[in-house]
Each structure stands twice: as structure tokens, then as C-alpha cells.
Amino acid sequence: MFTQDFKEQPYWWDRSAPPTEQDTELPKKVDVLIIGAGYTGLHAAIQTARGSRNTLVIDAKHAGWGCSTRNGGQVSTSIKPSFSELEKTYGKDMALAIYKEGDKSLQFTGDFIKQENIDCSYAEVGCFHAAHNTAQYEKLARAIEHQAFELQDDAYMIPRSEQRSELGTDTYFGGAIFPKHASIDPAAYHKGLLGKAHEAGANIISYCAAENINRDKNGFTVKTSKGIVQANKVIIATNGYTGSLTPRLQRRVIPIGSYVIATEPVGKDLMDQLMPKNRIVSDTRKVVYYYRPSPDRSRIIFGGRVSLGESDPRLSGPKLHNSLSKIFPELENTKISHSWMGYVAFTFDSLMHVGEEDGLFYAMGYCGSGVGMAGYLGKKLGQQVLGLKQGKTPFNTIKFQTRPLYTGKPWFLAPSLMYYRFIDSLNI
Numbered sequence: 001m002f003t004q005d006f007k008e009q010p011y012w013w014d015r016s017a018p019p020t021e022q023d024t025e026l027p028k029k030v031d032v033l034i035i036g037a038g039y040t041g042l043h044a045a046i047q048t049a050r051g052s053r054n055t056l057v058i059d060a061k062h063a064g065w066g067c068s069t070r071n072g073g074q075v076s077t078s079i080k081p082s083f084s085e086l087e088k089t090y091g092k093d094m095a096l097a098i099y100k101e102g103d104k105s106l107q108f109t110g111d112f113i114k115q116e117n118i119d120c121s122y123a124e125v126g127c128f129h130a131a132h133n134t135a136q137y138e139k140l141a142r143a144i145e146h147q148a149f150e151l152q153d154d155a156y157m158i159p160r161s162e163q164r165s166e167l168g169t170d171t172y173f174g175g176a177i178f179p180k181h182a183s184i185d186p187a188a189y190h191k192g193l194l195g196k197a198h199e200a201g202a203n204i205i206s207y208c209a210a211e212n213i214n215r216d217k218n219g220f221t222v223k224t225s226k227g228i229v230q231a232n233k234v235i236i237a238t239n240g241y242t243g244s245l246t247p248r249l250q251r252r253v254i255p256i257g258s259y260v261i262a263t264e265p266v267g268k269d270l271m272d273q274l275m276p277k278n279r280i281v282s283d284t285r286k287v288v289y290y291y292r293p294s295p296d297r298s299r300i301i302f303g304g305r306v307s308l309g310e311s312d313p314r315l316s317g318p319k320l321h322n323s324l325s326k327i328f329p330e331l332e333n334t335k336i337s338h339s340w341m342g343y344v345a346f347t348f349d350s351l352m353h354v355g356e357e358d359g360l361f362y363a364m365g366y367c368g369s370g371v372g373m374a375g376y377l378g379k380k381l382g383q384q385v386l387g388l389k390q391g392k393t394p395f396n397t398i399k400f401q402t403r404p405l406y407t408g409k410p411w412f413l414a415p416s417l418m419y420y421r422f423i424d425s426l427n428i
């Protein structure tokens, strides 16, 4: 099942090794302190440091240790609710504004990578969103047909009879193509962002956990595992790893483990047969599978959720492989070279949230789709800290909900997953 050189760590770390710990001294005072050195934190830092603010980014582990170097490398618009769901809750104008933010986040990510010359295998390969039953195929087709005219969406349907031109399997019932969605090497992207933040003058200190935030007359006094730092403004960029440091935010995000494997190299002919167009792929299940070829098209990177409780990557690996083999029986004897997991941050309304309370800023809750959006909202946060009006986003105006008795530990996860799997087994 596992290759001899199997690694229980992200495949992406082979190309972009995590940064090693450096003996940097914690400054006593900064203009902006950013907690969390993933895409959100680094994009915010690039803005504030380029805006001449003395900027410090800290991370409890190494910079990038969270989702930003562990994800599946699929870049979408990140908006999970359908247009009609949003329209029902917020009205047409707000639904449009949210969808447009999704499009802008995708556009921004590609443009930023090109303009800043970041070497991270960004490719506009398009997404094949596969219908796992006929009812979902019809639902997808209706959603695409009734998309708001103003969005100028270019998505289109692929019937089951033509599916093999997209994906070498008959498991699905057709699907939709989203041509602008892209693939990326997530850790190489993160490494590029680290370089840009450094160049802009930001100080980045790894293995420095924020332990306590105290508001005072000068701004904030933050106790960290490396000492105390004072900051005028603080940005919380901890997403799925948001903890007791910020109890109010912890009550609003639901950390859920997502699991990924990389296969050993599968050979060019087989890859051409299974994934001929190099698309990123996701499916319509509530408990979704997402997969893609590696940037060099040698391996398949396959992710999803395979157990009710959180699991060990050594145990989740074979289960994911089993799911992969059901889609592509040709891969039954292909071994696993890497298996890993990370915590995504779901929210009670399936939307991401941005906010500020007297100098304490945050952006989080990307619901498993934050490669583009986290960077985009990180940039917006940085602009907000600088007091720039272009920093405003519709996400600032949406209430960040919690639920009674929820303190940050999703006790309802197992029963919810059982329910979702049951729904996934029906043709609805």
C-alpha cells in the first residue's frame, strides 16, 4: 500500500521544504502584528510592509505549517452556497456582490502570481465538477442555466456520454466545467509569498505562539512564547487553527480535518487516460472528493474525508486509496507515497468572514476553499489596516454567526457526517 520511502507529510514539501527555525529576536514594539503565517497573514503583511508599517508576522509552528502548504492546490472562486441560496438570504444585490468577490479572488490570485513572478506551477486548467448522481447533474445544469446574467459565467455542462474526454471513469453522471479555475503548487506559492513579505520588510518569526492579547491605551500588548510585543494593530489569521487566544472567533469557526494522499508515479499513458485535460476535479457529494494530477503530471493528489472522527494519516491513507480505486480501478495496485491532513475552517453560514473590532482585525472561515480567497482577503485586511477604502469587502457586512453551546469543538461532526453520507447515497 505504501512506497518504501513513504512520508507522512505533504507531497508539496518535497519541492518546498519548510523553513528552518531562525534565532530572530522578538521586537518590543511594532505597528502591525499578524498572528498566523499562511496565505491570509502573508498577503496582509505584504500590504502593510509595502505601506511602510513596521510589520511582524508570527506563527506557532513554522511559517506555512497550517493549511497553506497542505492543501490540494485547487484554485476556485471559493463561494460555496449557490447563487439562489444567497439571494434568498441576502437579496439579489448582496448575492451578486458575494459572487463577484469570488471571481475577483480568482482573478487576483492569477494576476498576483504573474506580476510578482512567483514560481508555483499556476495553471488555468479548469475544473471538472463531477455529478455523483443524475439528480445532481440536473441540479448543476439548472444552476448554470439560471446563473445571474451580470456574472457572465462561462461554465458549461458535459454529459455523461462525453465524460471520458474529461476524466477516465464512468463513475460519474457527467458534470460541469469551470474553465477559469486553476491548479497551483500550494507550498511553492507560500514560499513565494514568504519571499515577497521579507522583501517588503516584514519580519517573520516562526515557533512563536501568541498566548494572550491585552488591549491597552497604546493598542495591544501580546504575550508570546518568545516574549512580549506591543502593537498598534493586530491581525488574526489563524483560520482552522483558531484557538482559545480569541475565544469569540473560536466559537465561530468549525475546524474539520481534511485528508490527502499522493500516489507513486503512475506513468504518462495512464495519466493521459485518467486525466487527459489536466483538470482539477471535485464532485457534488456533500462529503466531497477532490483530486488532480501533480504539476509534473506524474502522480495523482487525492483528498477527502474518510472517517467520522479525526484520524491518523497512516490510517486515512489506505481508506482514501480505496475511494480513489473505486473511481479509477486502474490504480488499485498503485502505492501511496505521501499521506497528510490539515484543519479547514467551516462556518455556520458556509461563507468566509472579515471584521474589525477596535484595531483587532480578522479574516477566516474559508470552508475548505481558501487558496485564492485567503490571499485576496489577506490583501483586503492589509489595506483596511492602512485605512484604504479599497480594503472594504462585502464580507465585512455579513454577521459572523455562532450557535448556543458551541465553544469550538465540533461535537456534532460524526452525526452530521453520517447524515451527509446517507444523503450522498440517495439520488437527490
Ligand SMILES: Cc1cc2nc3c(=O)[nH]c(=O)nc-3n(C[C@H](O)[C@H](O)[C@H](O)COP(=O)(O)OP(=O)(O)OC[C@H]3O[C@@H](n4cnc5c(N)ncnc54)[C@H](O)[C@@H]3O)c2cc1C
Binding pocket: 035, 036, 037, 038, 039, 040, 041, 058, 059, 060, 061, 062, 063, 064, 065, 066, 067, 068, 069, 070, 071, 072, 073, 074, 075, 076, 078, 208, 209, 210, 211, 237, 238, 239, 240, 241, 242, 243, 245, 258, 259, 260, 290, 303, 341, 342, 343, 344, 363, 364, 366, 367, 368, 369, 370, 371, 372, 374
Ligand atoms: C487538506 C486540505 C486541503 C485543502 N485543499 C484546498 C484546495 O484544494 N483549494 C482551496 O481553495 N483550499 C483548500 N484548502 C483550504 C486552504 O488551504 C485554506 O483555506 C487556506 O490555506 C487558509 O489560509 P490561512 O492563512 O487563513 O490559514 P493557515 O494556512 O491554516 O494558517 C494559519 C496559521 O495560524 C497559526 N496559528 C494558529 N494559532 C496561532 C497562535 N496562537 N499563535 C501563532 N500562530 C498561530 C497556525 O500555526 C497556522 O500556521 C485545503 C485545506 C486543507 C487542510
